[in-house]
Amino acid sequence: MAAIVSVRDVRKVYESGFEALKGVSLEIERGEILALLGPNGAGKTTLISLVCGIARLGEGTITVGGHDIVTAYREARSMIGLVPQEVNVEPFETVWNTVTFTRGLFGQPRDDAHVERVLRDLSLWDKRDAATRELSGGMKRRVLIAKALAHAPQVLFLDEPTAGVDVELRKGMWQIVRQLRAAGTTIILTTHYIEEAEAIADRVAVINEGRIVLVEERDRLIRQMGRKELTIELKEPLPAVPDALASYGLELAEDGRSLRYAYDRAAERTGIVSLLRDLSDAGLTLRDLRTRESSLEDIFVDLVRKPA
Secondary structure, three states, rough: EEEEEEEEEEEEEOOOOOEEEEHHHHEEOOOOOOEOOOOHHHHHHHHHHHHOOOOOOOOOEEEEOOOEEOOOHHHOOOEEEEEEOOOOOOOOOEEEHHHHHHHHHHHOOOOOOHHHHHHHOOHHHHHOOEEHOOOOHHHHHHHHHHEEEEOOOOOOEEEOOOOOOOHHHHHHHHHHHHHHHHOOOEEEEEOOOOOHHHHHOOOOEEEOOOOOOOOOOOHHHHHHOOOOEEEEOOOOOOOOOOOHHHOOOOEOOOOOOOOEEEEEOOOOOOOOOHHHHHHHHHHOOOOEEEEOOHHHHHHHHHHHHHOO
């Protein structure tokens, strides 16, 4: 797929001297959902602010749909919708007026049919005449998305769209995101909920200390970096791992009643068969075996622990 957003060698230094971005390069493909993950202060919001024209670009170039965000700001910005993390809507205005007014801010002519489609897609049509102050938190977030879609952008940034939302509403929001992608919208999602990236992202980008440390397809990332862990519960506790088993890199639980063995699930030989044989030869009696597969959260934590 062709890149619709191109970020090349971008650096951002604030007046305080803090370097928020340190030569970030990122290509976002047309029609994908990209999850941008990183700890607080990693540079996620700064990067989004630069692409959306909210912050001033220091060094490097950013294009959206081939339009440079500095020299062709209006053309680039017209292609972008932004849903901020903060729920900030005019409390005394109706849902309909809130969305149509936002469309006008982008210089778009009135299009009631488009606004109706957006509201219906977001299950807001029945609330079109309600003042936003009357809506639940989940509905207000839908209004934010409707505002961002009012001018029919090709690229949609969602900055922590489900922060503070309960699990049921979060899953409903995921469905909305999938529908938007199916309609051709490119979506960039920042989130602290790792399961959100696992559930809906096509690719994952990890940013840490102002640098992109990884960009990979979600499934391939889990396959390549994910590991499985075998937990061996013992009938009798051990004071230490027997010397005969030292080559397996086993980790003994604090209570001595279980051993953990990590292995590459993609390897031709996991070593489990020989491990079980050597456990028996060492005179250990097993109570139970359990396996656990690495999640995207495990991989993320490992990545951000490494120096950027």
